Amino acid sequence: MAQADATMMGGAGASSGTEKLVTAEGVPLKRALERAQRRRKLMAFALVVPLLAFILTVFVFPIAQMMWLSVKNDQIVNAIPRTLEELRDWDGRELPDEAVFAALHADLMEDLERPRREQATGPMGIRLNYELSAARSAVSRTARAASGFEAPYKEAFIDAHRLWGDPELWRIIKREGRPLTASYYVAALDRQYDEDGRIVQRDENRRIYVSLFGRTLMLSVIITGMTFLLGFPIAFYMSILPMRHANLLMICVLLPFWTSLLVRTSAWIVLLQQQGVINTGLVTLGIIDDENRLSMIYNMTGTIIAMTHILLPFMVLPLYSVMRTIPPSYMRAAKSLGATPWTAFRRVYFPQTLPGIGAGGVLVFIISIGYYITPALVGGQSGRMISNEIARHIQQSLNWGLAAALGTMLLVGVLALYWLYNRLVGADSLKLG
Amino acid sequence: MSMPAYYTTKDKIWHYTFRVICFAIFFFLLAPILIMIPLSFNAQPFFTFTREMLTLNPDGFSLRWYQDFLESASWRRSIQNSFLIGIAATIISATLGTLAALGLSRSEMPAKGLIMGILISPMIVPLIISAAGMFFFFSSINLAQTYLGVILAHAALGTPFVVITVTATLVGFDHSLTRAAANLGASPTRTFFKITMPLILPGIISGALFAFITSFDEIVVVLFVAGVEQRTIPREMWSGIREDISPTILAVATILVLISVALLTVVELLRRRGERLRGMSPG
Amino acid sequence: DDPVSLTIVSWGGAYTASQVRAYHEPWMEMNPHVTIINDDGSANALASLRAQAQAGNVTWDLVDMLPSDAQLACEEGIIMPIDHDEMLAAAPDGTPPSEDFLPGSLGECFIPQILYSTVLTYRPGAFPDDAQPSSIADLFDVENFPGRRALQDRPGTNLEWALYADGVDPDDIYDVLSTPEGVDRAFAKLDTIKDHIIFWTEGAQAPQLLADGEVAFATGYNGRMFDAIEVEGMEAEIIWDGQVVEWDGWVVPADGPNLEAVMDYLYFATDTQRLADQAQFISYGPARASSSELVGQHADLGIDMAPHMPSAPENYFAPIVLDNDFWVDYGDELRERFANWMLQ
Amino acid sequence: MSDSSPDDGFVTFDRVQKSYDGETLVVKDLNLSIGRGEFMTMLGPSGSGKTTCLMMLAGFETATSGEITLGGNPINSVPPHKRGIGMVFQNYALFPHMTVGENLSFPLEVRGMGKSEREQKVKRALDMVQMGNFAGRRPAQLSGGQQQRIALARALVFEPDLVLMDEPLGALDKNLRERMQYEIKHIHESLGVTVVYVTHDQTEALTMSDNVAVFDDGRIQQLAPPAVLYEKPDNAFVAAFIGENNTLRGKVDAIDGSTCSVRLDNGSVVKALRVNVEGTGVQSTLSLRPERVVLGEGAAERPNSFEAEVLELIYLGDHIRVRMNVCGDDEFIVKVPNNADGRDMKVGQKAPVGWSIEDCRALDPS
Amino acid sequence: MSDSSPDDGFVTFDRVQKSYDGETLVVKDLNLSIGRGEFMTMLGPSGSGKTTCLMMLAGFETATSGEITLGGNPINSVPPHKRGIGMVFQNYALFPHMTVGENLSFPLEVRGMGKSEREQKVKRALDMVQMGNFAGRRPAQLSGGQQQRIALARALVFEPDLVLMDEPLGALDKNLRERMQYEIKHIHESLGVTVVYVTHDQTEALTMSDNVAVFDDGRIQQLAPPAVLYEKPDNAFVAAFIGENNTLRGKVDAIDGSTCSVRLDNGSVVKALRVNVEGTGVQSTLSLRPERVVLGEGAAERPNSFEAEVLELIYLGDHIRVRMNVCGDDEFIVKVPNNADGRDMKVGQKAPVGWSIEDCRALDPS
Numbered sequence A: 001m002a003q004a005d006a007t008m009m010g011g012a013g014a015s016s017g018t019e020k021l022v023t024a025e026g027v028p029l030k031r032a033l034e035r036a037q038r039r040r041k042l043m044a045f046a047l048v049v050p051l052l053a054f055i056l057t058v059f060v061f062p063i064a065q066m067m068w069l070s071v072k073n074d075q076i077v078n079a080i081p082r083t084l085e086e087l088r089d090w091d092g093r094e095l096p097d098e099a100v101f102a103a104l105h106a107d108l109m110e111d112l113e114r115p116r117r118e119q120a121t122g123p124m125g126i127r128l129n130y131e132l133s134a135a136r137s138a139v140s141r142t143a144r145a146a147s148g149f150e151a152p153y154k155e156a157f158i159d160a161h162r163l164w165g166d167p168e169l170w171r172i173i174k175r176e177g178r179p180l181t182a183s184y185y186v187a188a189l190d191r192q193y194d195e196d197g198r199i200v201q202r203d204e205n206r207r208i209y210v211s212l213f214g215r216t217l218m219l220s221v222i223i224t225g226m227t228f229l230l231g232f233p234i235a236f237y238m239s240i241l242p243m244r245h246a247n248l249l250m251i252c253v254l255l256p257f258w259t260s261l262l263v264r265t266s267a268w269i270v271l272l273q274q275q276g277v278i279n280t281g282l283v284t285l286g287i288i289d290d291e292n293r294l295s296m297i298y299n300m301t302g303t304i305i306a307m308t309h310i311l312l313p314f315m316v317l318p319l320y321s322v323m324r325t326i327p328p329s330y331m332r333a334a335k336s337l338g339a340t341p342w343t344a345f346r347r348v349y350f351p352q353t354l355p356g357i358g359a360g361g362v363l364v365f366i367i368s369i370g371y372y373i374t375p376a377l378v379g380g381q382s383g384r385m386i387s388n389e390i391a392r393h394i395q396q397s398l399n400w401g402l403a404a405a406l407g408t409m410l411l412v413g414v415l416a417l418y419w420l421y422n423r424l425v426g427a428d429s430l431k432l433g
Numbered sequence B: 001m002s003m004p005a006y007y008t009t010k011d012k013i014w015h016y017t018f019r020v021i022c023f024a025i026f027f028f029l030l031a032p033i034l035i036m037i038p039l040s041f042n043a044q045p046f047f048t049f050t051r052e053m054l055t056l057n058p059d060g061f062s063l064r065w066y067q068d069f070l071e072s073a074s075w076r077r078s079i080q081n082s083f084l085i086g087i088a089a090t091i092i093s094a095t096l097g098t099l100a101a102l103g104l105s106r107s108e109m110p111a112k113g114l115i116m117g118i119l120i121s122p123m124i125v126p127l128i129i130s131a132a133g134m135f136f137f138f139s140s141i142n143l144a145q146t147y148l149g150v151i152l153a154h155a156a157l158g159t160p161f162v163v164i165t166v167t168a169t170l171v172g173f174d175h176s177l178t179r180a181a182a183n184l185g186a187s188p189t190r191t192f193f194k195i196t197m198p199l200i201l202p203g204i205i206s207g208a209l210f211a212f213i214t215s216f217d218e219i220v221v222v223l224f225v226a227g228v229e230q231r232t233i234p235r236e237m238w239s240g241i242r243e244d245i246s247p248t249i250l251a252v253a254t255i256l257v258l259i260s261v262a263l264l265t266v267v268e269l270l271r272r273r274g275e276r277l278r279g280m281s282p283g
Numbered sequence C: 001d002d003p004v005s006l007t008i009v010s011w012g013g014a015y016t017a018s019q020v021r022a023y024h025e026p027w028m029e030m031n032p033h034v035t036i037i038n039d040d041g042s043a044n045a046l047a048s049l050r051a052q053a054q055a056g057n058v059t060w061d062l063v064d065m066l067p068s069d070a071q072l073a074c075e076e077g078i079i080m081p082i083d084h085d086e087m088l089a090a091a092p093d094g095t096p097p098s099e100d101f102l103p104g105s106l107g108e109c110f111i112p113q114i115l116y117s118t119v120l121t122y123r124p125g126a127f128p129d130d131a132q133p134s135s136i137a138d139l140f141d142v143e144n145f146p147g148r149r150a151l152q153d154r155p156g157t158n159l160e161w162a163l164y165a166d167g168v169d170p171d172d173i174y175d176v177l178s179t180p181e182g183v184d185r186a187f188a189k190l191d192t193i194k195d196h197i198i199f200w201t202e203g204a205q206a207p208q209l210l211a212d213g214e215v216a217f218a219t220g221y222n223g224r225m226f227d228a229i230e231v232e233g234m235e236a237e238i239i240w241d242g243q244v245v246e247w248d249g250w251v252v253p254a255d256g257p258n259l260e261a262v263m264d265y266l267y268f269a270t271d272t273q274r275l276a277d278q279a280q281f282i283s284y285g286p287a288r289a290s291s292s293e294l295v296g297q298h299a300d301l302g303i304d305m306a307p308h309m310p311s312a313p314e315n316y317f318a319p320i321v322l323d324n325d326f327w328v329d330y331g332d333e334l335r336e337r338f339a340n341w342m343l344q
Numbered sequence D, E: 001m002s003d004s005s006p007d008d009g010f011v012t013f014d015r016v017q018k019s020y021d022g023e024t025l026v027v028k029d030l031n032l033s034i035g036r037g038e039f040m041t042m043l044g045p046s047g048s049g050k051t052t053c054l055m056m057l058a059g060f061e062t063a064t065s066g067e068i069t070l071g072g073n074p075i076n077s078v079p080p081h082k083r084g085i086g087m088v089f090q091n092y093a094l095f096p097h098m099t100v101g102e103n104l105s106f107p108l109e110v111r112g113m114g115k116s117e118r119e120q121k122v123k124r125a126l127d128m129v130q131m132g133n134f135a136g137r138r139p140a141q142l143s144g145g146q147q148q149r150i151a152l153a154r155a156l157v158f159e160p161d162l163v164l165m166d167e168p169l170g171a172l173d174k175n176l177r178e179r180m181q182y183e184i185k186h187i188h189e190s191l192g193v194t195v196v197y198v199t200h201d202q203t204e205a206l207t208m209s210d211n212v213a214v215f216d217d218g219r220i221q222q223l224a225p226p227a228v229l230y231e232k233p234d235n236a237f238v239a240a241f242i243g244e245n246n247t248l249r250g251k252v253d254a255i256d257g258s259t260c261s262v263r264l265d266n267g268s269v270v271k272a273l274r275v276n277v278e279g280t281g282v283q284s285t286l287s288l289r290p291e292r293v294v295l296g297e298g299a300a301e302r303p304n305s306f307e308a309e310v311l312e313l314i315y316l317g318d319h320i321r322v323r324m325n326v327c328g329d330d331e332f333i334v335k336v337p338n339n340a341d342g343r344d345m346k347v348g349q350k351a352p353v354g355w356s357i358e359d360c361r362a363l364d365p366s
């Protein structure tokens, strides 16, 4: 019978470390292997493709498209191309000269000829108003009257609206007369452009987003901390119970998870408000008196309590699934080595739950940082979060560019956090019971 | 659990304190649900316990909100919508998610980390951003305010749950079983339907339930993407809360909680069955 | 006629219900081939309209919205300009619509329907019988009228009231508010009650907060307050002093799918009788002068509706008429300032 | 073989019983005394209660009744972390988030030992198991055998008087296992520590122990040094469990002092040592080691001698197992050393077999 | 022992190589031919590539280069489910959601066999492994040994010509394992099927196989029937891996035909069989089975004879392992049968040891 003869081998094996490995036929080993693996790779990939394509089209692409809005800026370019041309050499100090006003008049006149749906001055006015209050009425009023203007146009425009005499408006037109802009991001960071085009802080009483981001971050940290404080003991308790009992308690965790968010939020209103169940109970028991009922809702406390409740399952599930897999022999080993139960817990058990804490913490933090409904209902003034502001800009103030800028910043933050988590712990540890 | 003989008084106190703390937390979890159920029988149109209710006077209780709910066409339609959208979205996400999980759990899957990241992004991206993105996108391709639009949106939101649970199930899946099936002469398709699928079914079902609940309880995307025709239960509750806060939503919620309990029981039974099949003793 | 279905967007709840009973039902009786779908998307109507227009896929036929939103939409060209005299019915006495509709209510693309107001309401039980509040100034007087106040979480109404309570004449309020000093003055006044405020967002929250006893004062829409007090028996009183009045009405999306039917509906639904009918179901005042005399009793309660109208003479003694142009121009800036103030 | 002089009673189990569920006793009336410095092995089939005994001793389970003492003092009311017993767990239970050094340092740290002393002791312990260079590694970076050594070092580093080991070598392959057996035995001898060792591998038990307690069904079936266990099993269970064994069944015909005659089912009569036989007429199991059977020349001279047929020859390297038919038993095994004598046997060949009386033990019937 | 007459080449591996990562070869140039009806065992340490070979044969891995044929036809491009090879997996891989009957019926079903025929074949297969009454049970309700039999039955029920078994007995305890070895061997003989069997237990390999391929480091080190493997190892690895072995190291002094003299490090000269020695002056490893060493009387007469000291006695029931110092080697093991002769040895005692030339093989140095 053939015995493995080790003499003639295509360089495979020990001969030299640096030389490329080849198979007996002389094909490089890597390539031969790749050929054999390609089919399997394709098979695996083919299974993922449908979902990947689906998520990319209905989810990733729309978000990318939305993010595009945060830099898209064609309203002014579309409306007054000639004016912008004339403004090119303007120094930005004195009022522009007559030629610019004449060009603006020509632009407005041309716009008036277009069918109403395609008229570009309306959107331009709205766009300019984001930067300067009353700019919208300056544009719309003038556009309506422009057909009656005679040269010299400068006076006519300034007569029609005082803002045309304000170099600030012209600076804005010049600055925003480009197809892409950073000004939404500037605004989202509570900054603005000054007369020289530098980016400076806004008036103190108009700064909101940075502190709102800060508040959102702080609330998310607190909520994550609370869910951890409440989630850890019960996850631990469930993990030391026999399966049967643990699953019963698991239903207690999942039941609120599966009850409508709106209902839970309303229920918290019933419980927490000044005339609510808890306050009334405390008054009846004589713990507090009627005048000093606790205010636990329509403020930060309310947001924290309701959101902690809502997000607690997201902490408990990964924690529990990690704790279940920690064999009891570690604690026993620690005790047999002389550690008190507390030391054994602190030094041996707790560190091993860190992946679960990481998964739960990241999940809760990410969800809470983008939360919207509950803060809107129970947050009052101090419990609102950045998402409420994004929603308001999309739905009410219609400043979609600013909404997109705020959303992009939030998204980038969340993705960075997730990436970090993935690096440190690994996304595979994300489990749900 | 009996306590060992060496426990000191301090140990015993801690032993009981810990349990008390745990039960307090469980109570915290259940409190809103416990409060909601009696209030749904309130005879008054407010969210407060009336004096009659507190004294257990039968006049304080009524079924009027249940009646309200059952008689209201818009509630009925919203229930139909919720189930229609939820089930359709769940079918899409369960199918695509299971397929993807099968691919992802193969060792030769290229760029696993990146793809996994993309696939579970609907769970990671703040809802408001997803909703806004879909709102703009669906408006531009005539999908806004259509059933298809809402279903696709919810399917996208539900897939991460399916991918995660099925992938986790597959980690414990014994791949020598599929090899054994191939070895015994079964084609890959046959192997999937006769061997793999029955064994990972508990994972698929629990992922699908997560996906279903995600759709069933989703409000933000619905607010942005759905039209009046596609109103779901949460959307109906939302207008209830905006318009006039009536205990009807509590009646609806109570009914839904009962459904949840039923579903959870099903999941638990399935899990036990799955473990029995895999030869572990049911815990 | 081919079956047609109209999607009409409004505010939902009791308000939509009043439109259904006053307009939709009688009109559909006359036009059996038409069905009306009610969408309560008015709160975000402008966003949706813009999105629909940009997508070139307009699915809405008729939208109920506020005049400030209508003005923006009109400038963006996403709703139709209206020739009121051409398109709408004259008054029974032949007065053309442009004269019959109350002064200042018509807009380039806007057909007014009702006049509503934001009013101050209080819980009598919160104060001693001999010291009940009666004016906007009392809202800002925490000394004599302690208790929490529920205000809407936006600058509109709140800033106007702050100046009014600070002694500015209702007619001058917007001039003052156009100046930085005026804005500072308004916020300074608001500062005095800041610690006593609970903000509400959604319309139903205000009466709920009053009913739950959470607050002593609440601002709110007068129709909703009427409903809570008269229909559901909530204990509360309305203060008509300084009521902030505003119109609400129809706009027609440009390129809507069923323009002909919409025009027919509008002609019917905005005539003198129909506007008066709506007041049977909700306590908002009709936008036509000729409708006022026809306002009758509440359809279900049988109480006289006239005294509950914002426009009733005994209520209309110190109105502040909301200036939409002002809010369109300065709204963004003031909202930012207000948000900043709330955060402090 | 045992060269320790046990001062009986360093660890004692006194009528200990244990039930987990209140219905069945997992440990039934256990009495056991382990001397200081002794290497004591608990051997038994799966589920016989070995781990349970160890856990009661370590304090992780409480005895349902009875008393356990350590160094003369009852330990029921001493919590596990104060018992000062080292323990090697079956899966090693090395703390995965600590390095090897930190694992070893842990028991010293919780005893409040100073840093330099700790380092010195850790180093000495690592050297003892020849893992001096591995202090910085994590357990996951070690092979099974290396992990095992670290677990051993950790259990010994705080110098306990008593070390418990629960199937510490169960997961290792044969070569590694043998090397580790040797090392453990070596450490036991050089440190003089008392070891209670659990295994279900009889070779391991025989090789390593001073005394072996054979467990079955929650009871100690026999407690004796290895040689006694093998040579003089008290009952059929021990005989069958320890080593290979031929069993012949029959009825006791006659008893003559310490020997007896047993009539097998096919009528042959075998003379055997009377060990566990109540009287004549009862059923008995005869136990006979394969290597004590003489095959071929010399067989006829033994007190028991029969004609046998070779059924199968199994080559095992150092010896050949011969399956034969003896007295109607088809599974009768004889071990023949693999040297000149054994090499030319054939299947079907007839040959005489024989054995002496003292090698054949008449035991209880089961 | 081998009584099959292999028609060479039912299964062949022709210069097969395999790499998983493109960097290291796990199987290096494998040439192997297995005859029809042969019981062929692959034996080797963990990680030596045994499972990989089996998986390539079954079609679950593709060879990186080289060709595998089955019945003369290359099978590289035949998908696993069309190869018609039965396989018993290490963990059995019984389908947990099917009953035993359904498990057995599965391969027949996918072959489109009719119901009644299926039932009949399943019944016959179950009877063959003596599990006729268990058709309705689920795998989880069976013990390890029973599961093993079902796995075997399932691999055989569709009557493949070739059955692969990957450490099928690895998880069973010793007694069960021995019984199953016997049953598998029995079934192989009665069905005449070709078996490729993987194990890392040398006893198992020696007991069961017609031929054993000893694997190490991705190569076949020796392919031979068991007796040849044990008696005449080709190299030091095989000598060390199969059976227990004493190794003595030294330099070749002189070569005399088929024998040679090796001078050990302590100066002693040993005469040995020349097996794998290139010439005089090179290093060599001498390999000597412990049971071939004669201790005490008779030792002096052997061609190699030395004075030795007893260092340790290890009692192992049927024999005693004596660790001695021989020619400066402290780890020299001699096996003494546990009978009258062996019983009265003492540690420290001196005694002569000796062995014959043909029992001592001079191999390559490693």
Ligand SMILES: Nc1ncnc2c1ncn2[C@@H]1O[C@H](COP(=O)(O)OP(=O)(O)OP(=O)(O)O)[C@@H](O)[C@H]1O
Pocket (backbone or CB within 6 Å): D020, D021, D026, D044, D045, D046, D047, D048, D049, D050, D051, D052, D053, D200
């Ligand atoms: N925590 C427990 N709860 C209930 N029964 C238990 C528990 N631990 C062990 N048992 C039961 O007690 C009996 C003895 O178990 P034990 O672990 O002591 O056996 P063992 O001799 O160590 O076996 P093995 O060799 O398999 O480890 C078994 O029947 C087992 O099922």
Ligand SMILES: Nc1ncnc2c1ncn2[C@@H]1O[C@H](COP(=O)(O)OP(=O)(O)OP(=O)(O)O)[C@@H](O)[C@H]1O
Pocket (backbone or CB within 6 Å): E020, E021, E026, E044, E045, E046, E047, E048, E049, E050, E051, E052, E053, E200
């Ligand atoms: N899927 C795989 N990917 C990468 N390397 C692998 C894979 N499977 C096995 N190997 C490597 O190939 C080598 C041979 O593995 P193989 O499983 O064939 O060994 P084996 O002889 O069966 O060992 P054992 O007795 O432990 O089962 C090992 O070094 C192993 O780490």
Ligand SMILES: [Mg+2]
Pocket (backbone or CB within 6 Å): D050, D051, D052, D166
């Ligand atoms: Mg055990």
Ligand SMILES: [Mg+2]
Pocket (backbone or CB within 6 Å): E050, E051, E052
């Ligand atoms: Mg293997």
